Amino acid sequence: MTRSLLVASAILASSCLTSPGGGTGTFFVTARLTSDGSTAGSRARVTVRQGSSTGDLVKNAEVAIRGGSLGRTIVPYDDQRDQYRLDSFSWVEGFRLEVIRGNELLDGAIEAPGATLITDPISDSTYRRADGPPLLIRWKDSRNAGASTTRLRLDKANLDKSIPSGVYEVRVDPNELVVSDKEKVRLERSNEVNLAGGVGGSVLSASTEHEIEFRVE
Numbered sequence: 001m002t003r004s005l006l007v008a009s010a011i012l013a014s015s016c017l018t019s020p021g022g023g024t025g026t027f028f029v030t031a032r033l034t035s036d037g038s039t040a041g042s043r044a045r046v047t048v049r050q051g052s053s054t055g056d057l058v059k060n061a062e063v064a065i066r067g068g069s070l071g072r073t074i075v076p077y078d079d080q081r082d083q084y085r086l087d088s089f090s091w092v093e094g095f096r097l098e099v100i101r102g103n104e105l106l107d108g109a110i111e112a113p114g115a116t117l118i119t120d121p122i123s124d125s126t127y128r129r130a131d132g133p134p135l136l137i138r139w140k141d142s143r144n145a146g147a148s149t150t151r152l153r154l155d156k157a158n159l160d161k162s163i164p165s166g167v168y169e170v171r172v173d174p175n176e177l178v179v180s181d182k183e184k185v186r187l188e189r190s191n192e193v194n195l196a197g198g199v200g201g202s203v204l205s206a207s208t209e210h211e212i213e214f215r216v217e
Helices: 003-013
Strands: 019-023 027-035 043-050 062-067 070-074 083-087 094-101 104-111 116-120 135-141 149-154 159-163 169-172 180-194 203-216
Touching: 019 180, 027 094, 027 104, 043 062, 043 094, 094 203, 104 180, 104 203, 116 180, 116 203, 135 180, 159 169
Parallel strands: 027 203
Antiparallel strands: 019 104, 027 043, 043 083, 062 070, 062 094, 094 104, 116 135, 135 169, 149 159, 149 180, 180 203
């Protein structure tokens, strides 16, 4: 590891704040960290290309994440999927990403939302459209962390809504819903940062998601 990366790593490790980091500007990197908030439900998916978004895949870099109680953890390359992939790691308050190959490098950090929990409607409950009031969908973060982007989906109703930052509830008009014994609410909350040390378009994101099913009559 070069001195410049060591310095950047020390700065990022001392802070939970999102940082675009630095690097040699030679890699195009897309790194997606997702979780339901649990260790078993956490996944890292990292694609590294040389020079541009259409460049050759880089298969021999050292890719690692760390943060909080999660020590430096290698994300191995999966030849079958042409991607660096890791499952089942501690979901912490923030992650630092490192991509290193010889003198080429990239470094960046992202604050992660805590576990997203849908509190209304209750799983397996029944909502009756004829009763009149809108359907209240409400959620919270397990550690009161924020997220810059929230997306709400209702499968059977074919609804897909982008929710403003800082909003934790939505009311859905009964006429927008359809009768179903298995309507599914999906909620995804994300933070994202453009990686300054990579080729333009390089990005690191962290998101948590939750889904439940309920009945609509």
